[in-house]
Amino acid sequence: MLFVATGTTFAQVTNKKVFGKKYIKNVMLKATDWQLRHPKHDPKDWTNGALYAGVVATWQTTGSKKVYNAMRDISSAQDWRPFRRWYHADDIVVNQTYLDLYREEQKPERIQPTIDVVDKLLANPYPTKGEIDIIKWWWCDALFMGPPTLVKLGMITGEKKYLDANDEYFKECYDLLYNKEEKLFARDLNFVIKPDGSGRREANGEKIFWSRGNGWVMGGLVRILEELPQDYSERPFYEELFVEMANRVAELQQADGLWRASLLDPASYPGGEVSGSGFFCYALAWGINNNLLDAKTFLPVVEKTWVALTECVNEEGRVGWVQPIGATPEKNFSKDSWEVYGTGAFLLAGSEVIKLKR
Numbered sequence: 001m002l003f004v005a006t007g008t009t010f011a012q013v014t015n016k017k018v019f020g021k022k023y024i025k026n027v028m029l030k031a032t033d034w035q036l037r038h039p040k041h042d043p044k045d046w047t048n049g050a051l052y053a054g055v056v057a058t059w060q061t062t063g064s065k066k067v068y069n070a071m072r073d074i075s076s077a078q079d080w081r082p083f084r085r086w087y088h089a090d091d092i093v094v095n096q097t098y099l100d101l102y103r104e105e106q107k108p109e110r111i112q113p114t115i116d117v118v119d120k121l122l123a124n125p126y127p128t129k130g131e132i133d134i135i136k137w138w139w140c141d142a143l144f145m146g147p148p149t150l151v152k153l154g155m156i157t158g159e160k161k162y163l164d165a166n167d168e169y170f171k172e173c174y175d176l177l178y179n180k181e182e183k184l185f186a187r188d189l190n191f192v193i194k195p196d197g198s199g200r201r202e203a204n205g206e207k208i209f210w211s212r213g214n215g216w217v218m219g220g221l222v223r224i225l226e227e228l229p230q231d232y233s234e235r236p237f238y239e240e241l242f243v244e245m246a247n248r249v250a251e252l253q254q255a256d257g258l259w260r261a262s263l264l265d266p267a268s269y270p271g272g273e274v275s276g277s278g279f280f281c282y283a284l285a286w287g288i289n290n291n292l293l294d295a296k297t298f299l300p301v302v303e304k305t306w307v308a309l310t311e312c313v314n315e316e317g318r319v320g321w322v323q324p325i326g327a328t329p330e331k332n333f334s335k336d337s338w339e340v341y342g343t344g345a346f347l348l349a350g351s352e353v354i355k356l357k358r
Contacts, residue, residue: 018310019303024354027313028058028347029067034317035343036070043074044083046145047325049093051340053223054347056100061351068104075101081113086120087127089137089146096223099152111156118153122165132189135172139327140185140213143173144220144279151227166224167234174241183248184209184263185217187327202265202329209263210329215279218245219348222286239292246287249280250301257308258321262329269331274312274321278345281305285352299356306353309346319343 017023032055041047052071059067080098083091095114102110126136137146147166154162177186186192191208193199202208221242228235252263258272259280285302287293312321312335320335322342 018307019353019356019358021354024350025062027310027317028350029062029064030317031313031319031343031346032058032067032317035319035340038318040340042083044078044081044091044094046083046090046093047340049090049096049145051344052094052097054344054351056097057351058347061354071097072101075110079113080110082117086117087124087136089142092117092121092149093145095149096152099149099156102156111153114149114153115157118150118162118165122161134189135169135176137169137173138176139188140173140177141187141216141327143170143185144216144223147220148223148227151224155227163228163232163234167237170224171237178241179207179209182207182209182264183244184214187213191328202262203268204265206264208265208329210327211259211261211263211273211276212279212323213276213327214245214249214263215276215283215345218242218249218283219279219345221245222283225290225292226286242283242287243292246284246293246298250284250298253280253301253305257304257306260329261323261331265329269329271331271333272308272312272321273323273333274309274319275323275339275342275345277305278309278342278349281309281349282345282352285349285356289352289355295357299358302353302356303358306349309349313346319346 035051036055055067055071058064059071075098082095085091095117098110098114126133128134132138137143147170150162150166154160154166177188177192179186186208187210191200193207200208221238224238225235225242228238253259254266254272256272258274258277260266260269261273261276262269281302284293284298288295288298288302313319318338319342320338321333322337322339323330323333324337324339
């Protein structure tokens with residue numbers, strides 16, 4: 001453990017190499033290589049869609065032809081198609097990668113399946129069960145999965161209908177799940193406190209706000225804002241939400257630089273969780289790099305997070321301390337717990353930390 005001298009930041013007293021461009025590129029490539037050698041889930045599954053976002057970021061950051069070829073080959077083997085459900089945001093997140101690769105080589109087969117599935121989404125109602133799935137994007141994770149696909153498609157094709165649909169679906173989710181007092185998203189209606197005060201709460205009595213769920217939202221906001229023109233009519237809505245959430249999230253960072261699985265009851269969930277923390281690091285660093293967040297305020301937060309994240313990558317390149325698949329805060333993870341979306345979050349974080357002016 002290193003002791004911080006007065007006037008010296010945590011990041012300065014910790015090994016400075018973790019902020020060097022060479023180190024960041026190398027650790028991103030190492031984590032990418034390990035994860036691609038240890039596949040998990042169907043290649044079109046949402047978990048891998050989140051991973052591929054990070055792998056694409058690794059290619060864009062390092063210029064590695066090997067990484068580009070790996071993503072091209074994986075995508076081609078899937079015929080550039082979404083997963084099974086046309087109506088479900090989880091099953092079109094992989095299409096974000098197809099669209100990114102289409103921009104590199106504008107071959108029709110890379111984009112047509114995305115056009116087909118999104119057009120079907122726009123034309124048909126969600127097949128609701130009449131419970132919590134009352135809108136198309138009824139869970140907060142969906143805001144990472146669906147919106148960037150629609151916005152990327154709209155920007156590539158010039159078809160405004162995709163941007164309009166994204167605005168509509170996103171705001172429906174915002175109205176349903178965003179808590180304006182806490183400035184955080186409930187995972188879904190199961191975690192929204194009812195008007196009479198009843199509902200699920202943490203052990204300390206606080207409302208349940210899942211770290212990774214809010215990380216999904218902030219990561220999705222970055223990927224929307226990266227695409228939308230500065231003069232887009234609804235851009236202020238996304239920017240204001242991003243800044244509001246960023247300020248709240250920064251307040252909830254723990255002393256070790258990471259966030260806990262439950263944002264408002266950290267004492268009940270000991271141990272930092274990497275997937276939520278990785279998405280927060282990605283979003284906050286992007287906000288600094290794009291002048292939406294004050295560097296003096298947020299840079300120490302990002303630096304502390306990045307140091308902690310790098311300590312969760314083992315010698316092989318495996319990213320640990322990742323909460324397994326779920327929909328609520330859990331304690332079921334350790335240094336040996338890994339998931340592909342955790343690696344994706346780490347890679348996205350690195351792709352923005354490397355751009356910081358420190």
